[in-house]
Amino acid sequence: MAAQQTEYRLLTVNTVPERAKRLIGRVIADVQDRYAIVHVGNVERIEDVKDAVERERPDVLFTASMWTPEQAKEIVNIAQGVLPNLKTFSVPQGLQANEGPDAVVAYIKENLPHLLDS
Numbered sequence: 001m002a003a004q005q006t007e008y009r010l011l012t013v014n015t016v017p018e019r020a021k022r023l024i025g026r027v028i029a030d031v032q033d034r035y036a037i038v039h040v041g042n043v044e045r046i047e048d049v050k051d052a053v054e055r056e057r058p059d060v061l062f063t064a065s066m067w068t069p070e071q072a073k074e075i076v077n078i079a080q081g082v083l084p085n086l087k088t089f090s091v092p093q094g095l096q097a098n099e100g101p102d103a104v105v106a107y108i109k110e111n112l113p114h115l116l117d118s
């Protein structure tokens with residue numbers, strides 16, 4: 001029997017919630033043998049990040065590729081202001097637009113072990 005997995009609560013910050021749910025669903029399905037991830041919600045606006053982090057108490061926060069590096073940093077700073085030990089991950093700006101959803105899923109999966117196991 002496999003060891004009990006730590007469950008990670010994931011909050012995404014993406015202006016297209018359906019896309020966030022679809023892409024994260026793919027990631028969760030692909031890594032379920034290694035990680036138990038629950039997508040607890042999505043935030044569409046930077047000004048809603050603080051309330052969402054306070055409400056959902058996520059373990060991990062992802063910013064999507066539509067945010068500039070400056071906006072992603074602002075989102076992370078707001079979130080970590082609420083939960084200082086929150087693990088965060090920012091998808092590089094333009095990855096979805098330039099390379100498509102498969103590239104986003106691959107990028108997240110490639111970086112997930114380092115993020116979650118650190």
